[in-house]
Amino acid sequence: MITNEEMKKEVQIWADKIKVKPVQIHIRHMKNKWASCSSRGRVTLNKDIMKEPRKFLKQVIVHELLHLKYPNHGKMFKALMRAYLGK
Numbered sequence: 001m002i003t004n005e006e007m008k009k010e011v012q013i014w015a016d017k018i019k020v021k022p023v024q025i026h027i028r029h030m031k032n033k034w035a036s037c038s039s040r041g042r043v044t045l046n047k048d049i050m051k052e053p054r055k056f057l058k059q060v061i062v063h064e065l066l067h068l069k070y071p072n073h074g075k076m077f078k079a080l081m082r083a084y085l086g087k
Contacts, residue, residue: 002050002057011043014061018084020068034060037067059085 002010004027011025023041030036030046037043043064049057062084070077 002054004050007045007050007057010057011045011061011065014058014084015065018062018065018069018080020065022065022068035064037064039071041068043068 007027008025011022015022021041022037022043024043026042026044027047027050028044029048030044033046034049035043035045045060045064049060062081066077066080066084070080
């Protein structure tokens with residue numbers, strides 16, 4: 001299982017790759033979703049995601065960080081998801 005600090009470090013590594021700067025990175029229990037990203041740059045990850053496989057964690061992190069550039073799930077968002085993660 002990954003720790004809070006390792007998860008925050010992983011977010012920062014991906015933020016550097018994607019060239020975005022999250023203002024805050026929070027890890028807490030969330031009832032209904034794996035993560036969220038606010039328009040102000042706050043990325044919140046569900047604490048339960050630490051129990052999931054690394055591949056899934058990476059998908060969630062990239063998804064949320066891309067929302068700092070593209071707030072919707074349009075063509076550019078989907079193209080960048082594929083570019084960073086493959087199919």
